[in-house]
Amino acid sequence: MMEGIINLSNGVSYTGHWHGEKTECSGEMIFYTGMGNLLEFISDPAVKGKIVLATYPNILNCYIDQEKLESDDIQIAGLVIQQEYGEFSVSMKKWLTVFKEKCIPVMTGMDTRSIIKQLLKVGEVPITMKANVGDLISSAKQVKELSTSTYKTINSNGKTHVVLIDFFVKNSLIKWLIKSDYKITIVPAEVTAEKVKALKPDGIVFSGGTGNPSSYKNCYPEYREIAKEYPTMAFGLGHQILAEAFGAHVEKMKWGHRNFKHPIIHVESKEVYMSNQNHCYSVLEEGLEATGFIVSYQSIQDKSIEGLSHKIYPITTYQFHPDGKNPKLEKIIICAFSNQVKQAKGVNIYA
Template sequence: MKGSLILANGEKFTGQWQGKPKDHIGEVIYFTGMGRFQEFITDPANHGKIVISTFPGILNSDLDHAKFESDEIQIGGLITQQDASMTINEKGLKILDLFYDQNIPILTEMDTRALIKRIKKEGEMPALLSSKHTVNRLSGQMEDVHHDFGTEFINTNGKKHIVVINFGYKKSLMQTLSDSGNKVTVVSSIIDLNLMNSLKPDGLIFSGGPGNPSQWQKFFPVYKMLAMKYPTIGFGLGHQILALAFGANVEKLPTGHRNFKEAVIHTSSNKVFLSSQNHGYTVDGKDLNEIGFRISFKNVHDGTVEGLIHEHYPVATYQFHPEQANNHINELIFKDFFTTVYDSKGASVYA
């Protein structure tokens, strides 16, 4: 069966539809990786996105549920050059089967090179993925990603109590925190201050997640108040939200950073690290000192802000994400955070 991808600029690309008939509207992005595909498609930051894969054999990727960043596929659709009939998996499992089970469409035998050229020229944009290949225009709205997550108790005992504000956390973050020996609780990004006060956190983590950080604007005063009160760290979307809450500006990138080997430089040591990133927005680096921030990491390739430290409050944020495996950048991030948490000695007010 034929299917189509219709870009917001009106261009239409046709391929072979794999899956049940449906329409899906989402932002179209691309993934250049030859590995970690299972981590990428299950990353909550990709919720609803239509992903163009540049690697021609991506449907042959291995499947290991232990490496999934969430319990299900998060992307809204996949575009690949690969012929679906050529997929092979030595364990007898197929990416196609996983997509079929979760009703996520795939368009195969697509001209991915032409698509990437459009995205690089015009930027990431909304698109319609449709099994009705006669559709000739983009209509409707992208799915809202402003979720109200409930409370989860990950570790009920530990030395200190770390509370994660959940915008769409990755399992690798929970694994790192579970291994830290601390009590861990996850709460909704729609903050209940009574609940937060009853939890008596020793430190806060603003998780990563999908979407435009300005969607949470009405909560910025509360987020800022909490970050001024407790040792706080933010990743990905959480980094952007905290920056906005303190008065910074955030801009849309023409094409996002979506790589597990994105080079960043630590400004105080001039050491370069390879980081895991998946985002389409960036914090504007201008006038950050006026709101008390200094830049701790920059992107090696385009100079964009990759990390911030507040000069007056125990707040550190990172555009990149901790990895599942231990590495030097993980050690740097969490050593500083847990040192701050333990040095607070139970005091929570820093204002």
């Protein structure tokens, strides 16, 4: 069994069992505390290029279901887990085969408790992860770009037409919109307001994605014009981008929210929901009033902003993601957007 080593940016190192080619990779290490939903998590565009520390000891003892992929491929750069080599199940062996085929290194037998304590001190930091051998024979997987550069229409017979601005959209968001009978036109992140208007949509959706929202700063004037013109909802990275486009401040969190059951509270009703989250940037409440946005949802754990609504324009944004697994919360979201679309068309809405 080959030995592998990871080096944190603060100089702390850990060794374990290396699985895969004799490679080396680097990336930001994040931790995932979920007991399931692994395939959804590691194929989520939000974890593109990350090295994932999974805290649940038997995380690979699960089936591989291609229907659960959130993108066309697994997006992580590496995986670190506690499971030992001698404990391999049939499903774990299949997982390791898949990772090897995709040139994604895996380290087992790791002291995940100790590593996560380090991450809680220093935050989600860049690390290196490599096989502890003399000569490395290849480079680890290079993750391809995920966003679209073309226009694509899905569910063309849907009764309501939305333009989906693609910042690396998740498959579950598309499925969720189709389930609500939306015709979806997916457009590139660099789309202009003029091109959106030419599509004559009923509403706009800003997708989630990966990276720093400020990377799209050059497009903010276009996004503001689009959002002011049409009923708009945004998720994940799209929520951060739209908030920042209107003047809000966004900062990188020490460690992100990465779970399928993150508790949030609706500020007005005080109702609590479990939400699907995978992000490391957060919209700040400081200076928010000047943007016209008010807080609609907050995290119960750290009081960070989980949702916004605009006082003037029909804009609602959410830090969490709809995935078809939280019917009550997702019905509230889709009904609010549907009512905004109807009102924009001049339809009277009655309580």
